[in-house]
Every structure is written in C-alpha cells, then in structure tokens.
Amino acid sequence: MSLLSVQNLKMHFPVRGGVFYTTQAVCKAVDGVSFELKAGETLGLVGESGCGKSTVARSVVRLLKPTSGNVIFEGNDISTQPQSALRTMRREMQMIFQDPAESLNPRHTIGQILEEPFIIQKMGTRAERAEWSVELLKRVGLPADAMFRYSFEFSGGQRQRIGIARAIALNPKLIVCDEPVSALDVSVQSQVLNLLLELQRDMGLSYLFIAHGLNVVKHMSDRVAVMYLGKIVELAPASELYQNPRHAYTKALLDAIPIADPTQRRERQLLRGDVPSPINPPAGCAFGHRMKHPKWEQSVGMDLTLKEITPGHFVQPCPCCT
Numbered sequence: 001m002s003l004l005s006v007q008n009l010k011m012h013f014p015v016r017g018g019v020f021y022t023t024q025a026v027c028k029a030v031d032g033v034s035f036e037l038k039a040g041e042t043l044g045l046v047g048e049s050g051c052g053k054s055t056v057a058r059s060v061v062r063l064l065k066p067t068s069g070n071v072i073f074e075g076n077d078i079s080t081q082p083q084s085a086l087r088t089m090r091r092e093m094q095m096i097f098q099d100p101a102e103s104l105n106p107r108h109t110i111g112q113i114l115e116e117p118f119i120i121q122k123m124g125t126r127a128e129r130a131e132w133s134v135e136l137l138k139r140v141g142l143p144a145d146a147m148f149r150y151s152f153e154f155s156g157g158q159r160q161r162i163g164i165a166r167a168i169a170l171n172p173k174l175i176v177c178d179e180p181v182s183a184l185d186v187s188v189q190s191q192v193l194n195l196l197l198e199l200q201r202d203m204g205l206s207y208l209f210i211a212h213g214l215n216v217v218k219h220m221s222d223r224v225a226v227m228y229l230g231k232i233v234e235l236a237p238a239s240e241l242y243q244n245p246r247h248a249y250t251k252a253l254l255d256a257i258p259i260a261d262p263t264q265r266r267e268r269q270l271l272r273g274d275v276p277s278p279i280n281p282p283a284g285c286a287f288g289h290r291m292k293h294p295k296w297e298q299s300v301g302m303d304l305t306l307k308e309i310t311p312g313h314f315v316q317p318c319p320c321c322t
Helices: 053-060 110-120 126-139 144-148 156-168 186-203 214-220 238-243 248-255 286-290
Strands: 004-017 022-037 042-046 068-073 093-096 174-178 206-211 223-228 231-237 307-310 313-315
Touching: 004 053, 022 053, 022 231, 042 053, 042 214, 053 174, 053 206, 093 156, 110 126, 110 144, 110 156, 126 144, 126 156, 156 186, 186 214, 206 214, 214 223, 214 238, 223 238, 223 248, 231 238, 231 248, 248 286
Parallel strands: 042 206, 042 223, 093 174, 174 206
Antiparallel strands: 004 022, 004 068, 223 231, 231 313, 307 313
C-alpha cells in the first residue's frame, strides 16, 4: 500500500470582482492531479512558475482544502476531514517551505520555534522539550547556543536548516519540500540537499520534492512528475525520464539545463508563446496550444489522462506533444 495517494486532485480558486465582489471566474490552479508515493521514496514534482506545484503541496498537507479529489495518507482520506481531526495526522506529515525567512517567526527564539510542535502535540516537559530541541539543532549541523538566538541572526542556509529541524521534530513519515533550496545561494544548495538525503537515509523519510529545475530533482528523486498548467503531463522513474523523455514539455525542460562544458553545443527546443491563463485554459493540450502545433486541434475533446507506455512511465497521450 502507498504511503500517500493523490487521486484526481483539483484546487479551484474563485476570482471575485465588481461592485458586489461576486465570483467572476474560476482559477484552475490544480486540475486533476493523481500520483502515489511509497514509503522511503522521493517523488520530484517539477514545472514552471504558476503551474500549480506549490498548490499541490499545500493541498496535500491540508493547508488548503481541495475543491475535489482525494488525498489518502496511510489509508485515510484526509481531504475532507475538519481541521480539528487533523492534529494527529500533523505528526506524520510535515512541510519545508521555500523561503526560510518568511516561515520562521522573527519574534521567537529558535528554541521557542523548535519547541512549538512538542507543545501543540502535548509532548514532554519543559526540560525534555529543550533537550529535544538541542538534539534537533545538532542533527542539522547547528550549535546548541542557536537556541537562544533569533532567525534574523542566521544566514539563509542556516535558516533553512532550522526549518528542516522543525519539520523532523515529530519524526514524521512524509515531508513535503516546497522548493527548499530555490531561495539559497548555489554554494549552499548542495549542502542542504545532502542534509535531506542523510536524514532520509537515517529516518526512513518519504519526500514530495518540489523544484523548478530538473537538475536539482535528478539529484534527489526516485521518480519525477512533470506539471504544466495544473496537470501532470509525464511521470516516470528519474533515470528513465532523463534518458527517454516522451512529452515535448519535458524535453524543453531538459534542454534548459545548463551544460558544464562551455565548448559543448547542442540543439535546443525553445519555448515559444506564453503560458495560458489558468482562469481560461485552452481546450485540449495546453502546451500544444501554446506552441501553436499544427496537430493541436486533434487534441481537443480527447481523453488526455496519463497512459502507461512502458512499465512505470506514464505520459499524456497528446498527438502534438508525444
């Protein structure tokens, strides 16, 4: 049985306006996403800004209540449960946010930030919580005296380590990583990624790892899902996706990865046009519409549900992109 199963997840936001602030339209940020995540596995979720990755992350951990669909964690559907019933689930599912400066309360010391999960879950005495917090800091490579300092006294990489310490405090089974290194310097990114891999090995964690670039995801993931305009267009094991991409959008993302050798040249598929609006998405294949592909009209009215083309490799069956 999968640790996490997301089935036809949709997250639609009303767009309001006018004199009476009524609903004028609907923004389809996530529009029918499905995937599974096994225990101890890392699933990478990639795509351009605005494709719905972070909305998926927030829906999975129930920071947002999905419009429809199911989020099944350890056999329990948490997509419709009230907030009061989610406290126990929070111990098993945590999140690392993109911007560590925004996700840490600047008025609290690091000790107070790390002790808060234990207080909410009513775990331990004050002395025990302080001891656990020191152990968490050591685990992520920070000194014990960081307990008495504030988040603004640390660098971006150190703040993200504090965010990671908070996420692992309750020994969760799943951590949703929402672009955890995109706000960090390149020199610090590898340190944070290696820390996440070390924690996964030692604690048996599962990650839903969200990022912009396929190069970062390749280093972290067992499988990779590629999102475009609220939908997954390709899902495959990481090695298979990099060696044999089948969707045109996946190929374009791979072409965008920089080559370390400046003397090497290669053909690149340049992305033309603009990303369609999720408020008024085109019929059929959204990427084919953007690229003005001559076969795009054939995709209108087609069932574009992911199809398995080889074992474990799923792709959107679109005539203009595959």
